[in-house]
Amino acid sequence: MKKGSHKNQIVITTLALLLAVVGYISYDNRDMFATAKDVISTEVDAASANADEVSTETVAMETGSTEEEILNAGETVLTSAVSDNANYVAQVKLGREQVRSTNKASLQEIIDNASLSEAEKKSAVDEMVKLTQNAQMEVDAETLLSAKGFENVVVSISDGCCDVIVGKDDVTDEKRAQIEDIIKRKTNIGDANIVISTMD
Structure with a gap:
């Protein structure tokens, strides 16, 4: 459970930093906004995949089952x-x-x-x-x-x-x-x- 929370905190912190960078870039140079937006989209997709992975791991830890057992319910x-x-x-x-x-x-x-x-x-x-x-x-x-x-x-x-x-x-x-x-x-x-x- 702690492992999953730690991963979520890292993802949230990364997103917050990226938003700050995007804000600075959009203020200073609007041409770079599209590139920053693509980076955020990639990070969000990775975070979503990671959340699915974490939820499976969490269920496995709480029930004492393996991830394979959960997927083959x-x-x-x-x-x-x-x-x-x-x-x-x-x-x-x-x-x-x-x-x-x-x-x-x-x-x-x-x-x-x-x-x-x-x-x-x-x-x-x-x-x-x-x-x-x-x-x-x-x-x-x-x-x-x-x-x-x-x-x-x-x-x-x-x-x-x-x-x-x-x-x-x-x-x-x-x-x-x-x-x-x-x-x-x-x-x-x-x-x-x-x-x-x-x-x-």
């Missing part, structure tokens, strides 16, 4: 949006795994409980197997969707239904049909039970 915003989507997807997947881990722990308690009947234990085992199968189908579907160009996709399977979360650009009719085809092949879930949502 649009690109930075786009990168930030992509990063936000990736973070959102990571959080959704983490939450999904935490819920599934809690459910598995509860089922394991049932299986290990000696006071429960064999039928109850078998039901818990079947549910545990279903959770594991669902998890595998989700991973398989997400992997294939990513391979087909769908970024930051989340697939969630529960009770014979499949929820798919994709980016806003992935909801054209053609892409929707492609998503549904992949889900059907990897999960055996029909169109009626596939719900495709987008990240805002």
Whole structure:
């Protein structure tokens, strides 16, 4: 900030001196006025360019960003949006795994409980197997969707239904049909039970 102020003071002082010289010259010799005017015009143009440079430097110093980052602000915003989507997807997947881990722990308690009947234990085992199968189908579907160009996709399977979360650009009719085809092949879930949502 001090660097910018110092440069501005130098420019202002230079302009003041030039105005004084022009005043003297115009009083003493009017023929030289045009030359002095050209000099002032050049100095003003240089001062204007310097002010733009200083403002960029000042913003960079105050925000802790580089001048290149400031000049490429649009690109930075786009990168930030992509990063936000990736973070959102990571959080959704983490939450999904935490819920599934809690459910598995509860089922394991049932299986290990000696006071429960064999039928109850078998039901818990079947549910545990279903959770594991669902998890595998989700991973398989997400992997294939990513391979087909769908970024930051989340697939969630529960009770014979499949929820798919994709980016806003992935909801054209053609892409929707492609998503549904992949889900059907990897999960055996029909169109009626596939719900495709987008990240805002």
